[in-house]
Amino acid sequence: MPEIKVTPLGAGQDVGRSCILVSIGGKNIMLDCGMHMGYNDDRRFPDFSYITQQGRLTEFLDCVIISHFHLDHCGALPYMSEMVGYDGPIYMTHPTKAICPILLEDFRKITVDKKGETNFFTSQMIKDCMKKVIPLNLHQTVQVDDELEIKAYYAGHVLGAAMVQIKVGSESVVYTGDYNMTPDRHLGAAWIDKCRPDILISESTYATTIRDSKRCRERDFLKKVHETVERGGKVLIPVFALGRAQELCILLETFWERMNMKAPIYFSTGLTEKANHYYKLFITWTNQKIRKTFVQRNMFEFKHIKAFDRSYIDNPGPMVVFATPGMLHAGLSLQIFRKWAGNEKNMIIMPGYCVQGTIGHKILNGQKKLELENRQTLEVKLQVEYMSFSAHADAKGIMQLIRMAEPRNMLLVHGEAKKMEFLKDKIEQEFSINCFMPANGETSTVATNPSVPVDISLNLLKREMALGGPLPDPKKPRTMHGTLIMKDNCVSSLIFFSDFGCPWLEHQLRFTCRVQLQDAHSDSDTHIRIYTHLKSVLKGYTIQHLPDGTVMVESIVIKVSSSPEEPNTKVLLLSWSYQDEDLGSFLSTLLKKGLPAALSSM
């Protein structure tokens, strides 16, 4: 029975480490390879021992696909490819390929340099890992090998995020990664065609969330900035790269204009360079449809936003500054933070998640005193605001996506099945499809009903046509006789050929059949009886009784054997070649009826 197997890897139920194994049509694919950011030990890596207890993963995986650059989807990739060992292809979109190594290197630096860890991947490992990456374009089918093909779809969420379709023969799976169904200022909404995959894999947390509107999130951001600037304070916004930063810049610019605000807004030059790079990546990667939703704006054409200079840090009065890096672990944003942290009129707005070990992480946990490397302490008196701007789908969005793709089955990861019965019922009722919810380490097996494409030899086709009869009717299937060849249990190209006249056939096909008889005679006597019986029934056929007892009818061989435990039971072994199929079937039916009792040996 053809089936697809899906296993989310790792221990624990929490969202935080995406790594899903899919077995489809004999192929094994790893979807994402994320790090769990909450743990410091091996629990942060997915549990690869599920694939193999020891040794490299190369021979067990046909490919690895990464959906986007967030660390909980790619953070364990260099560990997997260079420390556990995998040399096969790794697929991701162009922007993901460009941005991943930057984030991984930052992450590595923080973990090794700041936290002093030793069992972690090195810079060289990141480079070696990225050499294995094959970039994907949107909506372009990529042949991983003869049978396996993949295609990326636009997911929204962050720059370069993709939903992926994996196809072997007529079986397919779509993995959503992280996505959103409502467009925001610089990213469109996810989109997929009615590809009807056997399984659609997504996150269960989406389905149990109803998201607050973008308008309210933005309002909160503007309100906080306004309050701070009005009281003469300074606002620091550490950002990683353009995407989110540009969106916030556009917001502030509009607001500044409407409210006639005078305080200066700056962005750091490091950000400018990254911004240009990012911008080019984005434009070349997206297609027409998405480009239209992108706000076409040159970063440097903001009326109220200017380039920052380090000397401005000490300028009196209110200001807003966007600076890198995003987690305050080094560079300009940290330098600014150190100067501004001691003043309670100031504010820092963290627009994203910060890795453990960074200052960003510490202040988001409410820490008010920080120890710096020169043993000085820094008092955190400024207001700390954590705002999440990342675009995620929710309960409504997941239903929309199911409607778009029309999967035959739904599979949700990172949820507890017994706590999600309502959700399961909802999906099953609304779409009449099954909903699976495997726990981490647990495998869900989904039966598929693939149609099998078959090639037919010309001879057979001609012969069937020559037989005449009524014209073909699509409602009435017509039976044909031939032989089906399947290679290695594979569901791709099968050959269906007719009888004689196949010069390329190397194998001789023989059919065998066992017939049980109740017969108290000796083996050799039984042979004689068979021979006699057949000679009387099958007139006109060549029937032989060979010296070793075997009876032959044309090319059909009949042998008798018995076991010492059951001397009265004889087993007749019949064997014939394809050409004598009809006669062979007839003989086996005949002999099943048994031998006439009153047979005398001739």
Added chain:
Amino acid sequence: HCVLWTKEERYSNIHEYQLEHPTRVIEWTGEKNVCVAGYNLSKNEILELLLPLKLFADDNQGLCAERDFKVVHGGFTDGSIHCLKHIPGTRCVVTNDGSSSKLQVWDVGGDDCDVIKKTGDIHLKTASLDKGVKIDSPLTGNASVLHGSQVNDIQLTELTSGTPLYTLGTDIPDVLSSLRFVSGSVFLACSVNGDVYVGDTRSPSYLQKSPAGGREGNHWCMGVRADSSLPEPSSCSVARLSSSCQAVVSDLRNLKSPVCQAQLNVQRKTTSDEFLIVTWAPALDNCLAVSGFDGMVQIYNTASWRPELMEFQPIFIHRGHMMSDAHFDTSSSVVTTHVWHPSRPWTVLSAAGDGSVHVWDWVDNTTASC
């Protein structure tokens, strides 16, 4: 662009959500949980939602980024839900579909399962079969539910056994619009024509009627503010709202003579009266909220109202449900219901016919504070 922003700070917090299907009920099942349900003619969902954690973070609000609703429990119903009441002290809610005399009893569920299960039906003998039933539940005592579609079929039924504990002995056929307990056993019933009745579940013969007395409007509803955990209501404000936008405030001790009244500043956008609702803020004095005329929720301060009918302006208007999102034309959307948080003074939840649900903390910018 940011339509919510004005020079004056109107909200200290605001969250806006979009449900898949609109609700006309919002019922508290905990300090941070509400139940909502659909009102399609056929199949609907009941959901229990957890309010965003950021709202409750107070001093630590800055460090909490969590702004979303979580769906913690869900269930399916075969019919519409017009009325949903939580039975205090239990995980039970009782619903009615607005057109039949059957009450459905549900178990909202605990931590181990996310399904809201129906545990039974209570079939009522009501005089009218298509008016729908109003429901309330006493704050103290055994789990029971007070229900009625007309004054003459008001009854208190024990939940587990379905046994009637109290039946109001009267033959008044007036249709009910609101039913509310003001103490463990004293309740108020408001009929559609504006008359208010006081009953006591300890004495079936007791019934006090305070007629509307020639008031205009063909549809009235009622909002009650009392400390209903007390055995006897010491004071209780009763507000009656009419479909012609009049509000009348009385005290329970003297229902026949209203304390004050006002002509509200509302332009009616809808001809239907089914969503009219008036509520008192539980944790503020003299604060009244009305909705159901259009896409707004209006808040009034009754302290300045007078016994003679005069026009008054609201001290706050929530217009959020009228703003059109890119995908929805909400210009004709009516607010279907609103509720106050039981203890947070300025927190209000409101829902509208386009499926929107808003959670907002409004700021009182008037000099006379609520």
